[in-house]
Amino acid sequence: MNSSHSPSDRPIKALFFDVFGTLVDWRTGVAREAAAILHPQGFGLDWAAFADAWRAEYQPGMEEVRSGRIPFCKLDLLHRRNLERFLPRFGVTNLSEATLHDLTLAWHRLDAWPDVPAALARLKRQFTIAPVSNGNISLMVDLARRNGLSWDAILGAEVARDFKPKPGVYLSACAALDLEPAQRMMVAAHSSDLAAAAACGLRTAHIARPDEHGPGTGERAPSVPVDYAAKDLADLAERLGV
Amino acid sequence: MNSSHSPSDRPIKALFFDVFGTLVDWRTGVAREAAAILHPQGFGLDWAAFADAWRAEYQPGMEEVRSGRIPFCKLDLLHRRNLERFLPRFGVTNLSEATLHDLTLAWHRLDAWPDVPAALARLKRQFTIAPVSNGNISLMVDLARRNGLSWDAILGAEVARDFKPKPGVYLSACAALDLEPAQRMMVAAHSSDLAAAAACGLRTAHIARPDEHGPGTGERAPSVPVDYAAKDLADLAERLGV
Numbered sequence: 001m002n003s004s005h006s007p008s009d010r011p012i013k014a015l016f017f018d019v020f021g022t023l024v025d026w027r028t029g030v031a032r033e034a035a036a037i038l039h040p041q042g043f044g045l046d047w048a049a050f051a052d053a054w055r056a057e058y059q060p061g062m063e064e065v066r067s068g069r070i071p072f073c074k075l076d077l078l079h080r081r082n083l084e085r086f087l088p089r090f091g092v093t094n095l096s097e098a099t100l101h102d103l104t105l106a107w108h109r110l111d112a113w114p115d116v117p118a119a120l121a122r123l124k125r126q127f128t129i130a131p132v133s134n135g136n137i138s139l140m141v142d143l144a145r146r147n148g149l150s151w152d153a154i155l156g157a158e159v160a161r162d163f164k165p166k167p168g169v170y171l172s173a174c175a176a177l178d179l180e181p182a183q184r185m186m187v188a189a190h191s192s193d194l195a196a197a198a199a200c201g202l203r204t205a206h207i208a209r210p211d212e213h214g215p216g217t218g219e220r221a222p223s224v225p226v227d228y229a230a231k232d233l234a235d236l237a238e239r240l241g242v
Numbered sequence: 243m244n245s246s247h248s249p250s251d252r253p254i255k256a257l258f259f260d261v262f263g264t265l266v267d268w269r270t271g272v273a274r275e276a277a278a279i280l281h282p283q284g285f286g287l288d289w290a291a292f293a294d295a296w297r298a299e300y301q302p303g304m305e306e307v308r309s310g311r312i313p314f315c316k317l318d319l320l321h322r323r324n325l326e327r328f329l330p331r332f333g334v335t336n337l338s339e340a341t342l343h344d345l346t347l348a349w350h351r352l353d354a355w356p357d358v359p360a361a362l363a364r365l366k367r368q369f370t371i372a373p374v375s376n377g378n379i380s381l382m383v384d385l386a387r388r389n390g391l392s393w394d395a396i397l398g399a400e401v402a403r404d405f406k407p408k409p410g411v412y413l414s415a416c417a418a419l420d421l422e423p424a425q426r427m428m429v430a431a432h433s434s435d436l437a438a439a440a441a442c443g444l445r446t447a448h449i450a451r452p453d454e455h456g457p458g459t460g461e462r463a464p465s466v467p468v469d470y471a472a473k474d475l476a477d478l479a480e481r482l483g484v
Contacts, residue, residue: 076420128383137418141370141394152383153396158418176379176400178318 010182012203012240015123016132016155016173018164018188021212023120023131023233024110024143027051033106037099038092045090048214053089055213057082062134062163072161074136080104107135108142113209117148119233124150126242132156132173132186134163153177165196174202187236191223203227205236252424254445254482257365258374258397258415260406260430263454265362265373265475266352266385269293275348279341280334287332290456295331297455299324304376304405314403316378322346349377350384355451359390361475366392368484374398374415374428376405395419407438416444429478433465445469447478 020026031047038045061078064070083103087093095103123129131140133156140154153176157163160172174181181201188194189209198204205228212218222229230236262268273289280287303320306312325345329335337345365371373382375398382396395418399405402414416423423443430436431451440446447470454460464471472478 128387137395137397138420141419145370145394150392151395152387153379153393155379159401177383178380 010180012127012185013179013183014128014130014152014177014185015205016130016170016184016186016197016202017120018186018190018193019131019133019135019140019143020110021209021218022187022189022207023116023149024112024147025212026055026107026110027213029110030054030106033109034103037102037106041095041099043090043092045092050090052213053086054079054082057085066163066166072157072163074139074158075134076104076107076136076139079107108139109146110143112143112147112149113232115232115234119237120149122237122242123233123240124152126240128152128177130155130173130177132164132169134169164193167196167200170197170200170202174200185227187233189219191219194222194226195224198224198226205230207231207233207236252422254369254427255421255425256370256372256394256419256427257447258372258412258426258428258439258444259362260428260432260435261373261375261377261382261385262352263451263460264429264431264449265358265391266354266389267454268297268349268352269455271352272296272348275351276345279345279348283337283341285332285334287334292332294455295328296321296324299327308405308408314399314405316381316400317376318346318349318378318381321349350381351388352385354385354389354391355474357474357476361479362391364479364484365475365482366394368482370394370419372397372415372419374406374411376411406435409438409442412439412442412444416442427469429475431461433461436464436468437466440466440468447472449473449475449478 017023027048030051034050035047061082065072120129130151130153133140136158137154144151155173155176157169160169162168174184185203185205186194186197187205187207189207189212194204194206204226206222206226208220208231209218210216210220228236228239230239259265269290272293276292277289303324307314362371372393372395375382378400379396386393397415397418399411401418402411404410416426427445427447428436428439429447429449431449431454436446436448446468448464448468450462450473451460452458452462470478470481472481
């Protein structure tokens with residue numbers, strides 16, 4: 001614990017999870033899937049750079065929705081548009097519709113960090129657990145089935161029809177479960193996500209994912225006040241007494 | 243199989259479930275909960291009749307939303323309003339706010355029919371499974387946790403912001419999972435629900451719940467064409483080859 005909140009004020013009833021980076025390793029997975037799809041078509045690229053380039057379009061793509069310039073759409077659609085935006089920079093052109101579609105679904109085939117499946121099952125015994133991700137529902141379903149995660153509900157962007165860190169996404173998740181924000185805790189590897197959740201009244205837990213963008217590149221510790229700062233999900237479960 | 247569809251046309255990928263009556267025994271549960279709450283306060287009522295009276299307000303309450311007379315609200319809110327509407331007929335007045343709230347949550351404490359938990363776990367191995375119920379998300383979460391049901395996602399009224407049998411509820415559930423209606427199957431104990439789902443292009447499976455409204459009162463067989471008519475959920479799993 002490294003904050004002014006006292007976790008014993010009110011019991012936490014539900015945990016909300018960020019997914020990309022916090023629960024799943026998007027960079028390794030996207031690189032692997034892109035190689036598996038494009039290498040047989042004759043492309044030899046820096047696949048990690050490919051994943052990074054795709055992820056770099058992530059926030060600007062969502063910002064168009066958050067700002068109201070375009071209506072809400074599923075993250076899958078933004079991923080597809082972002083893909084077509086950066087592909088030319090890698091000299092990749094003339095992909096078939098089927099290949100573009102398959103590439104977009106790479107984000108549905110990511111692996112969880114090794115600590116996640118067992119720790120999440122453990123946390124579910126005591127807390128209602130739900131992803132509050134910018135990913136769409138089908139994306140969350142596919143990641144959960146692939147990695148053996150068992151959610152109580154899938155909340156987040158598609159239910160709120162907006163993207164984090166807009167307050168409406170956190171508040172809609174709280175409203176769906178009928179409890180006050182103080183009885184929820186947002187769990188994420190990104191301080192910006194936690195700061196936005198805290199501003200909505202949620203409790204917060206930071207998970208260190210030092211290798212998110214490649215070895216030694218992720219957040220080792222939160223840069224904002226949080227209720228818990230854990231080294232992984234198992235550590236968080238331990239500290240929550242589960 | 244008793245319909246003109248051939249289930250082998252296209253593979254079914256997901257099963258959508260009606261919940262009240264199809265998966266859980268609302269009548270026994272509501273009667274039990276009402277007795278547990280009101281008997282200690284001195285009320286001796288026909289508890290099954292109490293449950294029936296509450297359920298009788300169900301469709302008229304939702305119709306106000308479906309018709310656009312009032313905006314969408316969670317089923318919990320309609321249950322509360324409906325409760326206050328019929329209570330005087332049972333001579334029950336002056337209940338405290340806490341009692342009214344607790345009574346409303348009786349619908350969160352219903353038991354599944356005995357065949358449901360194991361059959362649903364079996365069906366999940368092969369299909370994506372989600373409730374497409376008029377119940378709100380927190381209600382679905384509480385029923386699932388109580389009965390050990392493990393959904394892939396919670397879809398239905400609160401996500402669609404309207405109530406069945408409006409087409410938008412079925413279609414929004416299909417859209418959330420990215421597949422065409424023909425790759426979905428609605429599973430319900432009520433022919434009206436299945437007819438509405440079929441009109442949206444979904445496949446349909448009827449589950450016999452002959453005791454839904456009391457012994458011998460439920461639908462033993464569908465009154466509309468369906469793809470499958472099963473005697474319970476285990477029978478459906480068997481016939482789907484799971």
